[in-house]
Amino acid sequence: MATEIFNEKSMTALQTPVAPAPAVELVTITPKAAEKAKALLAEKGQPDAALRVFVVGGGCSGYQYGMSIADAPEADDAVIEQEGVRIVIDADSQQLISGAEIDYVDDLMKSGFTIFNPTATSSCACGSSFQTADGSGQARSCN
Numbered sequence: 001m002a003t004e005i006f007n008e009k010s011m012t013a014l015q016t017p018v019a020p021a022p023a024v025e026l027v028t029i030t031p032k033a034a035e036k037a038k039a040l041l042a043e044k045g046q047p048d049a050a051l052r053v054f055v056v057g058g059g060c061s062g063y064q065y066g067m068s069i070a071d072a073p074e075a076d077d078a079v080i081e082q083e084g085v086r087i088v089i090d091a092d093s094q095q096l097i098s099g100a101e102i103d104y105v106d107d108l109m110k111s112g113f114t115i116f117n118p119t120a121t122s123s124c125a126c127g128s129s130f131q132t133a134d135g136s137g138q139a140r141s142c143n
Helices: 008-014 031-043
Strands: 027-029 050-058 062-070 078-082 085-089 100-106 111-116 120-123 129-132
Parallel strands (some): 050 085
Antiparallel strands (some): 100 111
16 A cells, blocks of 8 residues: 655645735725716816825824826826726825725715725824824825
């Protein structure tokens, strides 16, 4: 009777490869926020422009979100297209908002774009500034 001996080296060749986890989107935009962004761009006469999302130093918690209209991406921008909206994010802001969700809120207390940021460990009451756990990242300066 033959005895088979398996060792760690021989087992790795027999194992089924595991598919890598899907990459996390840099940011996502909700359908409601996308519709509002498209309407805003059309209202400004720039339906082909992009929504620029960025982070700057300041606010009560250390970093503050900002949004503007971008005619074209800059060289170091990440460009994302979701729900029919192009979103551009500069290199300095990317690590500070990785995995964030852009939404649009319209209720009695507030209406406007809002960002849910999983890397933020604390934020101010208004929700427009935040801080990260390790203080990582370099906020883009206000221009």
